[in-house]
Amino acid sequence: MKQIADRGGDPFVFSLSSDDSGLWINTFDAKPLDGWSASRGFVFRTRKDA
Numbered sequence: 001m002k003q004i005a006d007r008g009g010d011p012f013v014f015s016l017s018s019d020d021s022g023l024w025i026n027t028f029d030a031k032p033l034d035g036w037s038a039s040r041g042f043v044f045r046t047r048k049d050a
Contacts, residue, residue, distance in 0.1 A: 004030075016043070 005011050011030040018024065036042075
């Protein structure tokens, strides 16, 4: 998968969340030394065959 980066080339990941006001999508730094807690969850999707 191609890395998702901002204009400056810094890597980012997306985070989905919800609260009383609705659904939200956010971005967070994804630098090599940053970690991701498994308690925050993961979502994977396979590509649909053509």
